[in-house]
Amino acid sequence: MPEFEIVTHVMAPPERVFDISLDVDVHLASMAGSSEKAVGGVTGGGMGLGDTVTWRARHFGVRWRMTSTISAYDRPGRFVDEQVSGPFERWYHAHFFRPDGHGGTVMRDVVEFAAPFGPFGRIAETSVLRRYMPRLIEARNRYVKQVAETTFTAE
Template sequence: MNFEVVTHVMAPPERVFDISLDVDVHSASMAGSAEEAVDGVTAGGMRLGDTVTWRARHFGLHWRMTSTISAYDRPAYFVDEQVSGPFERWYHAHRFHGDDHGGTVMSDIVEFAAPLGPLGRAAELLVLRHYMPRLIHMRNQYIKRVAESAP
């Protein structure tokens, strides 16, 4: 399953890029699911090759997911991919393009697959195709608030 979320942020691409890679910002943006970094990079900014293990609660269950920054070109894009965790596949490309007004167009392109074959595909169609974009949108709104506030 694939989807894209586009968010306009009134801050320069470098600022939005750096904030998007900050583990503390990510944890704060996902407070509703009690997401926290428990291994690897557990605070501050991430770089190419860094790995983080997240612990979170979704659908009343506790999950762990380890992801790595597999591509990185500041301030244009970075990619995080699942190394281990609940998905059969998780690929998340983050792209940042400056606009003509000093802001940034932030695009999140997500490709994922649930495990368990036909049961996973049913979960994708019934639940995850709505849940996952909403989760990324919530995260992006938090990043937007942080980036648009005074540095």
């Protein structure tokens, strides 16, 4: 099963980055290129433990739906979102936030995923998804970073 890790430094405190990372509206704005929409569950604002959201999007010209839940929540250090139903055999995304010692946050994403359809899915993982998925998370993190840094003012 493929796994990857992305580390992003954000010049805002962990509480702020954590909350922004759980905001459905921020996620939708970060995924505008895939016409992503929240169509069920929490469709706007922040999410918490046990909340679900159903996303509808288009990737590789294919429309899909994915319902995920917040399965772990420890503000401001960590939360996990996992697929409940959708296009993956498995989708597990752990988000970690720790102070950098200078007023900012080290945000670390650890993603495990598996494509469906057995050997055909493994081919898709190897040929496409292992490159595509990290790029998607990196794009999302750039947007989270921009929102957190742009609207943050130190007290």
